[in-house]
Amino acid sequence: MGKYKLDLQLFAAPDGTTGQxxxxxxxxxxxxxxxxxxxxxxxxxxxxxxxxxxxxxxxxxxxxxVAGELKSGDIGEGEEIPYSQYKVTEKxxxxxxxxxxxxxxxxxxxxxxxxxxxxxxxxxxxxxxxxxxxxxxxxxxxxxxxxxxxxxxxxxxxxxxxxxxxxxxxxxxxxxxxxxxxxxxxxxxxxxxxxxxxxxxxxxxxxxxxxxxxxxxxxxxxxxxxxxxxxxxxxxxxxxxxxxxxxxxxxxxxxxxxxxxxxxxxxxxxxxxxxxxxxxxxxxxxxxxxxxxxxxxxxxxxxxxQTLGELHLTAVEGTNAGDTAITMDEQLMSMKNAFKYKINASAATTVTYGMDVKNWSKWDGVSEITAAKGSHVTIVECDRNYKAVRSGDVVSAAKE
CATH class of the missing domain: 3.90.1690 (phage-related protein like fold)
Incomplete structure (x- = not known):
């Protein structure tokens, strides 16, 4: 009786078959x-x-x-009716x-x-x-x-x-x-x-x-x-x-x-x-x-x-020597609030909720900040009365 070679490939599942x-x-x-x-x-x-x-x-x-108000509707005969103007500000x-x-x-x-x-x-x-x-x-x-x-x-x-x-x-x-x-x-x-x-x-x-x-x-x-x-x-x-x-x-x-x-x-x-x-x-x-x-x-x-909120900050080299670029992971700023910052050579500046930061330096949230490399830059978000509501600190990465 002759011997036959068994081709196992004949029994293999075809390519692309969806299995269990x-x-x-x-x-x-x-x-x-x-x-x-x-x-x-x-x-x-x-x-x-x-x-x-x-x-x-x-x-x-x-x-x-939204800012604006409804004007009075008490208008005399023939008088011009004033516009009630509303302005929507987006940020x-x-x-x-x-x-x-x-x-x-x-x-x-x-x-x-x-x-x-x-x-x-x-x-x-x-x-x-x-x-x-x-x-x-x-x-x-x-x-x-x-x-x-x-x-x-x-x-x-x-x-x-x-x-x-x-x-x-x-x-x-x-x-x-x-x-x-x-x-x-x-x-x-x-x-x-x-x-x-x-x-x-x-x-x-x-x-x-x-x-x-x-x-x-x-x-x-x-x-x-x-x-x-x-x-x-x-x-x-x-x-x-x-x-x-x-x-x-x-x-x-x-x-x-x-x-x-x-x-x-x-x-x-x-x-x-x-x-x-x-x-x-x-x-x-x-x-x-x-x-x-x-x-x-x-x-x-x-x-x-009320709890002092946190700003998540990152610092990288700035464009010019001595400058550092600071970004926020998430911008948690009300449109009525502003940013202030203070530089400290050795440690973060302590901030408490409601603290007055009126005399701190103003920051627009974008511009690079001049600070010696390795120094601490503490940034505060403050309300219209300059009271701290959120803060964060980052070490300067100033370009040398």
């Missing part, structure tokens, strides 16, 4: 983006935001301020752009703990951290609200915060569709004592509806104790950069997105060179308040209890 592993990876990607989309959609529903607004990558986000507050994130799980971790624990559980943690990225930026803007004040009790601080933002919108000839309030977790429990409360959660935000006169009250440890923040619901907008942009796909960067929301792109793959299960997420998401002066920041007791 591919299906499981795709299912994991779909589950990740779908659950992420549902989470943020739940928050949008609470805030009354019908849809997110698509922005191009790198788009400027601008805050607005670039920040930019929205695609952010790239990556998480890896080693082959050893999967072998030791099993796939479900090593991969699925860490996917959930990854998703939570991505949600926190969005909420952290939103909290920073809320804390930048310029409608500041102080009340003697926590309940009065809530009531006045709601009243102030409604009054502000009324003066802007807008009607608040509702008011959202943010308070510290411990303040709520101090007020309620042993009473049971039921909290709901959306996109990592814990909240109650129809509480103490507010349409929705968010409870968070991100808000300092003794502080109440409020803004009209229709002052909040939501922006996103499409992670499924066809230009990315052309470059070979194809991410799974939720066809319903499309707020985040996710991709998982095995990196054989390192024996790691890699997962990648890209997103450009922002919750954003259009009017900073329609955000009430009310402290309980002394106004000195």
């Amino acid at each position: 592993g591919n299906l499981e990876v795709k299912a994991r990607e779909i589950d990740f983006v779908t659950s992420f989309g549902k989470n943020i959609q739940a928050l949008l529903d609470v805030l009354g935001i019908a849809r997110m607004i698509r922005k191009e990558n790198g788009s400027a986000l601008k805050t607005k301020e 670039v507050f920040d930019t929205i752009k695609i952010e790239k994130h990556r998480k890896g799980v080693s082959l050893e971790a999967i072998a030791e703990k099993g796939y479900d624990v090593a991969v699925n559980d860490t996917d959930e943690e990854f998703k939570s951290d991505l949600q926190n990225k969005v909420s952290d930026k939103f909290y920073k803007q809320l804390k930048a609200g310029s409608l500041t004040g102080s009340e003697t009790t926590w309940q009065m601080a809530i009531a006045m915060s709601i009243g102030k933002v409604k009054d502000k919108f009324k003066k802007m000839k807008r009607t608040a569709t509702g008011v959202a309030v943010w308070v510290n977790t411990l303040d709520v429990y101090k007020y309620l004592g042993a009473a049971d409360i039921t909290l709901q959660t959306a996109f990592g935000f814990e909240y109650m509806k129809n509480f103490l006169g507010a349409d929705v009250v968010f409870i968070s440890s991100e808000i300092p104790e003794g502080v109440v923040i409020a803004t009209p619901l229709n002052n909040i907008v939501a922006y996103y950069v499409d992670p499924g942009d066809s230009e990315f796909v052309k470059a070979g960067l194809s991410y799974t997105t939720d066809p319903t929301t499309g707020f985040i792109g996710f991709h998982a793959q095995g990196t054989y060179e390192r024996a790691i299960s890699d997962m990648f997420a890209i997103m450009g998401l922002r919750l954003f308040c259009e009017y900073l002066d329609a955000i009430a920041y009310t402290s309980v007791g002394s106004r000195d209890t």
Whole structure:
């Protein structure tokens, strides 16, 4: 009997065949983006935001301020009717752009703990951290609200915060569709004592509806104790950069997105060179308040209890010798505020909330600053009375 050579290639799966592993990876990607989309959609529903607004990558986000007044309508017969003039001033507050994130799980971790624990559980943690990225930026803007004040009790601080933002919108000839309030977790429990409360959660935000006169009250440890923040619901907008942009796909960067929301792109793959299960997420998401002066920041007791905000600064060599160029990662400045700076040879200048910086040097937020290399440049954002509301320090990188 003759012998036949067995050609194993005849039994190999054709190139491009979708196997079980591919299906499981795709299912994991779909589950990740779908659950992420549902989470943020739940928050949008609470805030009354019908849809997110698509922005191009790198788009400027601008805050607005309306100035003007309604002229009297008591006009005599034949007299000219005066114009009621309103001016909308816009200022670039920040930019929205695609952010790239990556998480890896080693082959050893999967072998030791099993796939479900090593991969699925860490996917959930990854998703939570991505949600926190969005909420952290939103909290920073809320804390930048310029409608500041102080009340003697926590309940009065809530009531006045709601009243102030409604009054502000009324003066802007807008009607608040509702008011959202943010308070510290411990303040709520101090007020309620042993009473049971039921909290709901959306996109990592814990909240109650129809509480103490507010349409929705968010409870968070991100808000300092003794502080109440409020803004009209229709002052909040939501922006996103499409992670499924066809230009990315052309470059070979194809991410799974939720066809319903499309707020985040996710991709998982095995990196054989390192024996790691890699997962990648890209997103450009922002919750954003259009009017900073329609955000009430009310402290309980002394106004000195308000927290000094932080400016994130970076210094690089300037154009000319002795100069350093300073940039801010995020511009958290109200249009009514200004920048001041002070140079100290050996250490950062101490700044406290409400500190008078009238005699400090003025800075426009762009111009290079002359400062000896290695010295400290402390920059303060101050209100119209030259009281410090935010500060940051950076070491000069002056060109030699």
